[in-house]
Amino acid sequence: MSNRCHIATRKGLFSLTRGDAAWRIERASFLGDNCTLAMHDPRDGALIAALNHGHFGVKLHRSRDGGANWQEIATPAYPEKPADYVPKHTPVEGRPADWSLKLVWSFAPGGADEPGVIWCGTLPGGLFKSTDGGDSWELNRPLWDDPLREQWSGGGADEPGIHSICVDPRDSRRIVIGVSCGGAWVTDDGGANWRRGGRGMRAEYLPPGQEYEPNSQDPHLIAQCRANPDVLWVQHHNGIFRSTDAAASWSEITGVQPSVFGFAVAVHPHDPDTAWFVPAIKDEKRIPADGRVVVTRTRDGGKSFEVLSNGLPQEHAYDLVYRHALDVDESGERLVFGSTTGSVWISEDSGDNWSTISTNLPPVHAVCFDKHQVA
Amino acid sequence: MITVRFTRNLQRHVACPTLRVMGATVREAMQAYFHRYPAVRGYVLDDQGRLRQHMAIFIDGRQLRDATGLSDPVPPDAEIDIIQSLSGG
Numbered sequence: 276m277s278n279r280c281h282i283a284t285r286k287g288l289f290s291l292t293r294g295d296a297a298w299r300i301e302r303a304s305f306l307g308d309n310c311t312l313a314m315h316d317p318r319d320g321a322l323i324a325a326l327n328h329g330h331f332g333v334k335l336h337r338s339r340d341g342g343a344n345w346q347e348i349a350t351p352a353y354p355e356k357p358a359d360y361v362p363k364h365t366p367v368e369g370r371p372a373d374w375s376l377k378l379v380w381s382f383a384p385g386g387a388d389e390p391g392v393i394w395c396g397t398l399p400g401g402l403f404k405s406t407d408g409g410d411s412w413e414l415n416r417p418l419w420d421d422p423l424r425e426q427w428s429g430g431g432a433d434e435p436g437i438h439s440i441c442v443d444p445r446d447s448r449r450i451v452i453g454v455s456c457g458g459a460w461v462t463d464d465g466g467a468n469w470r471r472g473g474r475g476m477r478a479e480y481l482p483p484g485q486e487y488e489p490n491s492q493d494p495h496l497i498a499q500c501r502a503n504p505d506v507l508w509v510q511h512h513n514g515i516f517r518s519t520d521a522a523a524s525w526s527e528i529t530g531v532q533p534s535v536f537g538f539a540v541a542v543h544p545h546d547p548d549t550a551w552f553v554p555a556i557k558d559e560k561r562i563p564a565d566g567r568v569v570v571t572r573t574r575d576g577g578k579s580f581e582v583l584s585n586g587l588p589q590e591h592a593y594d595l596v597y598r599h600a601l602d603v604d605e606s607g608e609r610l611v612f613g614s615t616t617g618s619v620w621i622s623e624d625s626g627d628n629w630s631t632i633s634t635n636l637p638p639v640h641a642v643c644f645d646k647h648q649v650a
Numbered sequence: 651m652i653t654v655r656f657t658r659n660l661q662r663h664v665a666c667p668t669l670r671v672m673g674a675t676v677r678e679a680m681q682a683y684f685h686r687y688p689a690v691r692g693y694v695l696d697d698q699g700r701l702r703q704h705m706a707i708f709i710d711g712r713q714l715r716d717a718t719g720l721s722d723p724v725p726p727d728a729e730i731d732i733i734q735s736l737s738g739g
Contacts, residue, residue, distance in 0.1 A: 330705055330734045331660060331663060331693040331705075332692060350692055355698060356698060
C-alpha cells in the first residue's frame with residue numbers, strides 16, 4: 276500500500292504521508308503558484324510537477340529527493356509552424372490550433388523496459404515524449420500531422436487536449452490516449468502509427484447522425500486496468516463506458532445513480548471489474564447531486580454500482596472533482612480524491628469509509644499516489 | 651548599449667538581472683539577452699517566438715508594436731522594460 280500522495284492545487288503542491296495512525300500534510304512546494312499536475316515515476320522515484328504561471332507560461336520542475344528540492348526542467352515546445360502551413364480541415368472553433376503550449380494536461384511514465392521515457396499530453400493537442408526523464412521533449416509528429424487531429428475541438432477549454440495516456444504494462448509500445456474532444460486513439464508501435472479507437476462512445480448532444488463519430492467524442496478520462504490492460508474505463512461527458520478490447524470498442528453503462536456524469540475514474544489495478552467514479556449533476560451545473568459528496572463503485576464490470584458516502588459531507592457540499600483528482604494506489608485499497616473547494620479525502624478500505632485530510636486547501640487540480648510499478 | 655530590465659515578478663521564477671546588450675531591434679536585443687540567460691526566453695516568448703499574450707514590452711516608455719516579430723527598432727541607448735500585461739483589480 277502506498278503511504279504517500281501528492282495534491283496539485285491552484286496554490287502549490289502538497290505532499291501527504293501516512294504516519295502510524297493518520298495521514299498528514301508533510302510538505303508544501305511551490306506555495307502560491309498554480310500547480311496543475313504532478314507525476315510520480317515508479318521507476319526512479321522522481322516527481323515531476325507542472326506549473327502554469329499564467330503570464331509567464333507553463334513550466335515543469337523535477338525532484339529526485341521526494342520533493343525536498345526541485346529543479347526546473349525543459350518544457351514541451353511546439354515546433355515552428357511552417358509559413359505556408361494550411362490546415363486541411365476547419366475545426367469546430369473555426370480557427371486552427373495555435374502551435375504553442377497552453378497547458379500540460381497529462382503525464383505517464385513509459386514502460387518498465389524504457390527508463391527515462393515520459394509521455395506528456397498537452398493543450399492544444401500535442402503528445403510529447405521525453406527519453407531523458409524530462410530534460411528534453413519531442414512532439415509526436417505522426418499524431419500531430421494526422422489530418423484528423425485538425426478536427427479535434429475543445430471540450431471545456433478553448434483548445435483540444437490530451438488528458439489520458441495509458442501505457443500497456445505488457446508492451447510499452449501499445450498506448451491508448453484520451454482526447455477532449457477527439458475520442459480515444461491507439462498506437463501499437465510506440466507512436467509511429469495511430470488509429471481511432473472510440474467506436475461505441477456516444478455523445479447525445481451532437482447533431483443527429485453524428486452521435487457516434489469517434490473523433491468528436493469527449494472522454495473526460497480514460498483509465499486502464501494494470502492486471503488486464505485490455506480493459507479500460509472512461510468517464511465520458513455523456514456517461515460511463517467500458518472497453519474489453521484495448522479501446523477498439525466501448526459499451527455504454529447506463530442507469531448509474533445518482534448520475535453518470537463526472538470527470539474522474541479510477542480502476543482497481545488487480546480487478547478489471549472494479550472502478551470508482553465521483554458523480555456530479557450534468558452538465559452546466561457541475562455540483563454534487565443533492566449537495567452530497569459521494570463516490571460510486573462497481574465491482575461487477577458495471578452491472579451494478581454502490582454509492583459510497585461514509586465520511587463524506589452529506590449536506591450543502593458543492594465540491595467538484597476534476598478528472599485527475601482521483602487516484603487509487605497499487606493495492607486497490609487506498610484511494611484519494613480532492614475537490615475544487617479544497618477538500619481532500621482518503622479511503623483505506625477501497626472506498627467503504629473516508630477520512631477528511633483537509634477542507635482548507637486551495638482548489639485541487641490533481642492527485643497521485645507514489646507507486647512502485649509502472650501503469 | 652541597450653538596457654534590458656524585467657519585472658520583479660519574473661525574478662521570483664527565473665534569474666533575469668538587468669543587462670546591457672547590443673541590437674538594432676527588440677528581437678536582436680532580446681536574442682542577445684537570451685544568449686546570456688537562455689532560461690528566460692520561455693518566460694517571455696511563446697513556442698513560436700512571439701511575445702507571450704499577457705506580457706508587454708516598452709522601449710523608452712513606448713509599447714512594442716510588433717508582438718509577433720519583435721521588429722520594432724531600438725535606439726542605441728534605449729531602455730527596454732519587460733513587464734506583465736496586468737488586468738483585473
